[in-house]
Amino acid sequence: MHEKTHEPLIHITKRAFLEPWKALIVRICAVLLALLTAGLFIVLLTGLNPLEVYAEMFKGSFSTNRKFWILLQKTAMLLCIALAVTPAFKMKFWNLGAEGQVLAGGLACTACMFYLKDSLPNWLLILIMIAASVLSGIIWAIIPAFFKANWNTNETLFTLMMNYAAIQLVSFCIAKWVPNGSGVLPILNSSTKAGWLPTLFEKQYFLNVLIVAVITVVMYVYLKYSKHGYELSVVGESQNTAKYIGINVKKIILRTVALSGAICGVSGFLLVSGTGHTISTGLAGGNGFTAILVSWLAKFNPFIMVLTSLLISFLQRGASQIASSYQMDDSISDIVTGIILFFIIGCEFFINYKINFRKKEDK
Amino acid sequence: MATAAIELKNICKRFGSIIANNGINLSVYNGEILSLLGENGSGKTTLMNMISGIYFPDEGHIFINGEEVFIRSPKDAFKYKIGMIHQHFKLVDVFSAAENIALGIESKERFNLKKAIEDVKAICDRYGFEIEPEKKIYEMSVSEKQTVEILKVLYRGADILILDEPTAVLTPQEAQKLFAVLRKMKEDGKSIIIITHKLHEVLSLSDRVSVLRKGQYIGTVKTSETNEAELTEMMVGRKIELNIERTEPVEPVKRLEIRNINCKNREGVQMLSNINFDAYSGEILGIAGIAGSGQKELLEAIAGLQHLESGEIFYNNPKNGKAENLRDKTPLQIKELGVRLSFVPEDRLGMGLVGNMDIIDNMMLRSYRKGKSLFVQRKKPRNLAEKVINDLEVVTPGPTTPVRRLSGGNVQKVLVGREIAAAPTVLMVAYPVRGLDINSSYLIYNILNEQKQKGVAIIFVGEDLDVLLELCDKILVIGSGSITGIVDAKTATKEEIGLLMTKSNGGASNA
Numbered sequence: 001m002h003e004k005t006h007e008p009l010i011h012i013t014k015r016a017f018l019e020p021w022k023a024l025i026v027r028i029c030a031v032l033l034a035l036l037t038a039g040l041f042i043v044l045l046t047g048l049n050p051l052e053v054y055a056e057m058f059k060g061s062f063s064t065n066r067k068f069w070i071l072l073q074k075t076a077m078l079l080c081i082a083l084a085v086t087p088a089f090k091m092k093f094w095n096l097g098a099e100g101q102v103l104a105g106g107l108a109c110t111a112c113m114f115y116l117k118d119s120l121p122n123w124l125l126i127l128i129m130i131a132a133s134v135l136s137g138i139i140w141a142i143i144p145a146f147f148k149a150n151w152n153t154n155e156t157l158f159t160l161m162m163n164y165a166a167i168q169l170v171s172f173c174i175a176k177w178v179p180n181g182s183g184v185l186p187i188l189n190s191s192t193k194a195g196w197l198p199t200l201f202e203k204q205y206f207l208n209v210l211i212v213a214v215i216t217v218v219m220y221v222y223l224k225y226s227k228h229g230y231e232l233s234v235v236g237e238s239q240n241t242a243k244y245i246g247i248n249v250k251k252i253i254l255r256t257v258a259l260s261g262a263i264c265g266v267s268g269f270l271l272v273s274g275t276g277h278t279i280s281t282g283l284a285g286g287n288g289f290t291a292i293l294v295s296w297l298a299k300f301n302p303f304i305m306v307l308t309s310l311l312i313s314f315l316q317r318g319a320s321q322i323a324s325s326y327q328m329d330d331s332i333s334d335i336v337t338g339i340i341l342f343f344i345i346g347c348e349f350f351i352n353y354k355i356n357f358r359k360k361e362d363k
Numbered sequence: 364m365a366t367a368a369i370e371l372k373n374i375c376k377r378f379g380s381i382i383a384n385n386g387i388n389l390s391v392y393n394g395e396i397l398s399l400l401g402e403n404g405s406g407k408t409t410l411m412n413m414i415s416g417i418y419f420p421d422e423g424h425i426f427i428n429g430e431e432v433f434i435r436s437p438k439d440a441f442k443y444k445i446g447m448i449h450q451h452f453k454l455v456d457v458f459s460a461a462e463n464i465a466l467g468i469e470s471k472e473r474f475n476l477k478k479a480i481e482d483v484k485a486i487c488d489r490y491g492f493e494i495e496p497e498k499k500i501y502e503m504s505v506s507e508k509q510t511v512e513i514l515k516v517l518y519r520g521a522d523i524l525i526l527d528e529p530t531a532v533l534t535p536q537e538a539q540k541l542f543a544v545l546r547k548m549k550e551d552g553k554s555i556i557i558i559t560h561k562l563h564e565v566l567s568l569s570d571r572v573s574v575l576r577k578g579q580y581i582g583t584v585k586t587s588e589t590n591e592a593e594l595t596e597m598m599v600g601r602k603i604e605l606n607i608e609r610t611e612p613v614e615p616v617k618r619l620e621i622r623n624i625n626c627k628n629r630e631g632v633q634m635l636s637n638i639n640f641d642a643y644s645g646e647i648l649g650i651a652g653i654a655g656s657g658q659k660e661l662l663e664a665i666a667g668l669q670h671l672e673s674g675e676i677f678y679n680n681p682k683n684g685k686a687e688n689l690r691d692k693t694p695l696q697i698k699e700l701g702v703r704l705s706f707v708p709e710d711r712l713g714m715g716l717v718g719n720m721d722i723i724d725n726m727m728l729r730s731y732r733k734g735k736s737l738f739v740q741r742k743k744p745r746n747l748a749e750k751v752i753n754d755l756e757v758v759t760p761g762p763t764t765p766v767r768r769l770s771g772g773n774v775q776k777v778l779v780g781r782e783i784a785a786a787p788t789v790l791m792v793a794y795p796v797r798g799l800d801i802n803s804s805y806l807i808y809n810i811l812n813e814q815k816q817k818g819v820a821i822i823f824v825g826e827d828l829d830v831l832l833e834l835c836d837k838i839l840v841i842g843s844g845s846i847t848g849i850v851d852a853k854t855a856t857k858e859e860i861g862l863l864m865t866k867s868n869g870g871a872s873n874a
Contacts, residue, residue: 057492356421
């Protein structure tokens with residue numbers, strides 16, 4: 001009377017728990033598969049030997065001491081922004097405005113360098129620059145947070161819009177500061193080095209890396225052991241629970257987002273005072289968004305973020321190395337980076353779910 | 364013997380390392396009501412979800428009228444004339460009953476609402492349902508909505524009906540009506556499976572009872588040949604005393620005075636109107652009412668989580684004899700006044716606890732502010748966590764397990780344990796045994812009794828009237844946001860409370 005039906009070919013079930021070593025194997029397999037697939041693409045599209053391409057990629061970061069330091073610097077800058085977005089994300093405040101907050105911080109810092117020049121002792125100038133950067137980062141972040149806390153506006157759109165406001169503001173200031181209309185602000189105070197972060201151990205980026213390392217440790221302790229860190233996780237997990245135990249949810253939202261903006265401000269300061277000594281609208285270079293990836297991949301653990309930001313920076317450096325040594329544009333390297341990230345993120349599915357195939361018929 | 368309408372053989376279902384169902388055998392014949400009995404987490408709902416196409420079994424076979432079938436989706440289940448009435452209704456609020464019933468039926472003909480209404484009326488007449496097909500869902504009571512759900516599956520021609528805890532949301536009178544309808548369906552040759560853990564319902568309604576325990580199939584017995592004690596033993600695995608001791612109140616003193624409180628929800632709907640009552644120390648005050656009659660708002664108002672339109676809440680502090688007004692104070696302000704108020708909310712993981720945090724961090728929720736240090740101290744919460752795990756027999760791999768991984772009963776023990784550790788003077792509990800097995804339920808009753816002995820004023824919002832009558836000293840009945848009566852639990856009857864529950868506007872009450 002009924003048509004014959006079969007057990008479905010595959011069905012997916014959720015795993016309750018996967019042992020850490022098994023999860024590690026899944027992740028390693030994902031990386032290997034990613035390299036294999038990317039290799040296949042390279043051969044098909046360019047006819048190059050993928051092994052050589054990978055070797056070249058490696059050279060991008062490790063062939064010279066200088067390249068290695070550039071890798072560290074790039075990692076540190078990416079990591080700094082990732083650390084900045086983490087407390088907000090842990091509170092489930094989707095701060096997509098890191099790009100704008102970094103720009104705001106960088107702009108304040110540049111303004112100090114531009115107007116104060118060498119009128120103050122360098123240490124004092126730098127302190128003022130830090131304060132100005134942090135403050136602007138906070139202001140840029142706290143505006144959407146204020147609206148979110150009071151009227152529950154959508155922070156995703158709001159923070160995103162603040163990015164464009166920051167870009168326009170930077171363009172405006174550059175146009176004001178550079179009257180010749182080129183739209184490019186030259187390196188500031190290159191003779192006096194006023195407002196330049198000092199070079200330690202003859203390494204230009206040493207101080208940048210050190211500061212970010214300190215922030216990493218502090219952020220880890222803050223999130224894991226401080227009362228503030230505890231409160232923001234409660235608010236992120238359940239606002240109802242937070243209210244139930246008497247946490248002032250508005251206050252926590254404002255405080256946490258302010259912290260997020262402050263570290264973005266520091267990041268802007270490091271990019272101007274410690275790196276470029278000038279500003280352009282591309283100061284953050286998309287890192288405000290890449291940082292979100294770094295933070296999520298590390299599941300909001302600052303120490304694991306060191307690894308994820310290193311991985312991403314390594315891929316980016318390798319990609320530009322490939323592009324320059326094979327005279328190709330960045331697209332091929334973007335493809336490789338994309339494939340590797342796809343596999344790394346995609347493998348989480350297999351860690352969380354199990355796929356069951358139809359068993360053989362008994363008959 | 365006749366062929367079973369539906370027969371399950373050796374059904375297994377695992378979720379990760381958890382075995383939800385292991386080797387379950389079950390059969391239901393035409394014209395029969397089968398009760399599926401088991402404690403929470405014993406796998407009843409999982410099993411029924413496999414019959415209705417929501418889950419797919421890992422192993423085992425399902426036969427309908429003797430023929431093996433594979434039910435891969437709810438659509439397949441519908442094809443085999445299986446209909447499930449879930450605990451949580453799935454209806455479109457702005458549609459009428461008839462529209463909801465006819466919704467989603469694929470037909471080549473044009474939709475004819477008049478015909479649908481006639482068909483619905485025909486089914487109603489046949490089984491004795493009372494419903495207006497043109498009434499909108501949002502105007503309906505819970506019991507009417509349930510009727511619509513049942514009509515929905517009957518309209519689709521279901522011969523096998525599964526009801527998941529249908530009486531949990533009904534008053535005793537409504538439950539009796541439902542049973543009458545189910546008996547008529549049975550006479551009509553339908554097969555009915557009813558999931559429940561209320562033993563008296565099992566005994567009065569069903570022909571046979573199948574019992575599950577911890578995912579295992581224990582056995583099937585004829586209702587006429589069994590009794591409550593035997594069924595409990597099958598369910599729990601050992602003999603259990605089913606009596607709640609009610610001790611005399613200890614030197615009752617007015618602890619909380621609720622005066623004329625009114626409150627509206629976010630949409631501006633009046634949730635509480637002119638509520639007046641007192642809660643005494645050393646007494647358990649029960650609150651009975653149909654779900655959603657304002658119980659949640661009342662407790663939240665006392666806890667400082669609801670804004671009041673008007674009215675006062677006085678707390679008589681036993682330490683200094685001062686009366687504090689708690690109205691419009693935040694939970695933190697209430698705490699700072701020295702009011703030791705503990706609250707076990709209905710929504711355990713959404714309000715009382717944080718699911719993704721471990722037991723230690725959940726213990727800390729109440730106490731983490733202590734001290735001036737910037738950092739949290741996890742030593743004391745850890746000790747407390749270990750004490751609660753020990754004292755309340757919480758089943759967990761350890762204190763660092765996230766609470767969302769624990770079963771419902773253990774989650775509740777963690778919450779109750781934390782709230783009692785604060786040595787409260789007022790303890791409010793909302794549905795504290797919902798989803799708990801018999802053992803854990805009695806453990807919770809004992810804890811409440813212990814707190815009562817210590818002179819705590821307890822407010823207990825419950826749904827099982829038998830338990831309320833056995834445990835409480837007074838019972839306050841709430842209907843549509845106002846008090847419809849306050850009765851003495853020692854003398855009141857279930858029917859009396861049931862009537863008060865459905866009374867729409869009780870007016871003033873005398874405590």
